[in-house]
Amino acid sequence: MTQEAPPAAAPDLATGTADVIVVGAGPAGSATAYYLAAAGLDVLVLEKSRFPREKVCGDGLTPRAVKALTGMGVPIGESDGWLRNKGLRIIGGGGRIELDWPELSSYPGYGLVRRRRDFDETLARHAQKAGARLAEGTVVTGPLLDDRTGRVTGVTVQQAEDGQKLERNVRGRVVVAADGNSSRLSVALGLRKRDDRPLGVAVRSYYTSPRHEDDYLEAWLDLWDGEKLLPGYGWIFGMGDGTSNVGLGLLNTAEAFGKIDYRALLRRWLAAMPPEWGLSEENRTEPVRGAALPMGFNRTPHYSRGLLLVGDSGGMVNPFNGEGIAYALEAGEIAARTVVQALARPTAAGAEAVLHSYPRQLKDAWGGYYTLGRTFVRMIGHPAFMRFATRHGVKRPYIMRFTMKFLGNLTEARGGDAVDRVLNAVSKMTPAA
Numbered sequence: 001m002t003q004e005a006p007p008a009a010a011p012d013l014a015t016g017t018a019d020v021i022v023v024g025a026g027p028a029g030s031a032t033a034y035y036l037a038a039a040g041l042d043v044l045v046l047e048k049s050r051f052p053r054e055k056v057c058g059d060g061l062t063p064r065a066v067k068a069l070t071g072m073g074v075p076i077g078e079s080d081g082w083l084r085n086k087g088l089r090i091i092g093g094g095g096r097i098e099l100d101w102p103e104l105s106s107y108p109g110y111g112l113v114r115r116r117r118d119f120d121e122t123l124a125r126h127a128q129k130a131g132a133r134l135a136e137g138t139v140v141t142g143p144l145l146d147d148r149t150g151r152v153t154g155v156t157v158q159q160a161e162d163g164q165k166l167e168r169n170v171r172g173r174v175v176v177a178a179d180g181n182s183s184r185l186s187v188a189l190g191l192r193k194r195d196d197r198p199l200g201v202a203v204r205s206y207y208t209s210p211r212h213e214d215d216y217l218e219a220w221l222d223l224w225d226g227e228k229l230l231p232g233y234g235w236i237f238g239m240g241d242g243t244s245n246v247g248l249g250l251l252n253t254a255e256a257f258g259k260i261d262y263r264a265l266l267r268r269w270l271a272a273m274p275p276e277w278g279l280s281e282e283n284r285t286e287p288v289r290g291a292a293l294p295m296g297f298n299r300t301p302h303y304s305r306g307l308l309l310v311g312d313s314g315g316m317v318n319p320f321n322g323e324g325i326a327y328a329l330e331a332g333e334i335a336a337r338t339v340v341q342a343l344a345r346p347t348a349a350g351a352e353a354v355l356h357s358y359p360r361q362l363k364d365a366w367g368g369y370y371t372l373g374r375t376f377v378r379m380i381g382h383p384a385f386m387r388f389a390t391r392h393g394v395k396r397p398y399i400m401r402f403t404m405k406f407l408g409n410l411t412e413a414r415g416g417d418a419v420d421r422v423l424n425a426v427s428k429m430t431p432a433a
């Protein structure tokens with residue numbers, strides 16, 4: 001899908017300042033930039049690649065992500081290139097069940113798919129239209145620190161111009177690390193991934209398939225390593241363009257994690273699929289690519305010395321289902337609203353107090369739920385538990401409706417049915433850590 005031309009010329013970094021610098025124009029960075037710009041701040045987004053660009057992803061969006069996109073005013077009609085889905089089809093343990101997304105006042109009753117190649121550019125252009133300045137082809141190489149306080153005062157960047165590499169300093173009152181899973185910027189400040197938190201690894205590719213217009217997202221729970229049922233799932237998401245996005249992901253609680261050959265596992269899994277689906281090597285249109293999914297707040301603190309972490313940089317992927325986009329968008333909104341309030345304070349101390357509230361707001365939003373997610377990830381790391389849950393769960397619609405709401409974090413904020421109330425109460429009672 002062709003994107004509209006960017007609304008403004010590429011920003012001239014020679015001026016070297018902005019109210020807020022956002023590093024990375026994935027979903028987290030673009031959402032943060034959109035809300036900051038809409039509030040009237042001067043925001044500069046620095047992105048190392050140039051759009052359109054690929055991002056390894058399943059391209060699946062649940063109603064949670066749809067709600068976040070709607071809140072940002074992103075046009076998501078089918079004529080804008082988005083394909084809707086009705087729910088989830090879960091296959092495993094000899095069972096198969098189709099579950100429609102729940103009808104809730106808090107979330108729409110449909111999901112979407114969109115290739116990240118288009119999705120990320122759409123979001124970045126949307127932020128630009130709101131007034132954000134976007135510098136593509138600009139690699140952030142490190143933080144600029146105040147000598148006395150150690151506070152982040154900006155970043156160093158590298159741009160290529162006429163075959164030459166140009167180094168520049170760019171200063172901002174606040175810096176946002178939306179630079180994804182590896183987040184070099186966070187690492188430069190000593191903020192490393194936590195080993196006590198979950199991590200997933202997933203691989204995916206695209207296959208031309210007659211199933212490309214499937215209006216359910218399909219998840220397969222039967223991923224085997226010999227006799228052992230692995231903690232994770234395979235997916236087949238029809239993209240509506242003649243292809244399906246097909247992949248699988250595993251959690252680090254699997255014994256085989258890190259040792260397994262993911263591409264071979266994908267090939268073995270697909271070899272067992274009906275041939276008429278076309279998920280064969282001949283129909284693969286792109287290389288099999290993989291990447292990590294940082295989950296359950298696996299990098300903390302989310303605010304330190306003038307730097308806020310948003311999205312994968314702060315390990316915000318949902319440990320129950322591997323969904324990261326909705327959380328990146330929601331965190332972008334929370335971060336932006338926090339920064340807007342902070343920069344409106346008359347004193348530096350006042351601003352700092354507001355910025356320090358950001359990690360607490362994230363914990364209030366998902367802390368209890370993510371604590372439960374960490375326990376869930378440990379439990380399904382035991383093949384016997386995984387086998388039991390798959391064999392007994394998938395055939396029981398009531399259990400699966402409950403499971404879907406829980407794994408998708410899709411409950412009414414207030415009231416709702418008995419399932420909503422139980423799930424909300426359990427998440428609230430669980431300490432956020």
Ligand SMILES: Cc1cc2nc3c(=O)[nH]c(=O)nc-3n(C[C@H](O)[C@H](O)[C@H](O)COP(=O)(O)OP(=O)(O)OC[C@H]3O[C@@H](n4cnc5c(N)ncnc54)[C@H](O)[C@@H]3O)c2cc1C
Pocket residue numbers: 023024025026027028029046047048049055056057058059060061065138139140141178179180181184202203204247290291292293310311312313317322323324325326328
């Ligand atoms: C195989 C796989 C399948 C997945 N499937 C799904 C799915 O179906 N649905 C879902 O919701 N989530 C899925 N996820 C998770 C989802 O992709 C991430 O959670 C999401 O992309 C996080 O967005 P982000 O903006 O935080 O980071 P990213 O999307 O990684 O964006 C980071 C951006 O920062 C830029 N950047 C990095 N370093 C620098 C630098 N030094 N200077 C300038 N720019 C920099 C990058 O180029 C990139 O544009 C999947 C992940 C994987 C690996």
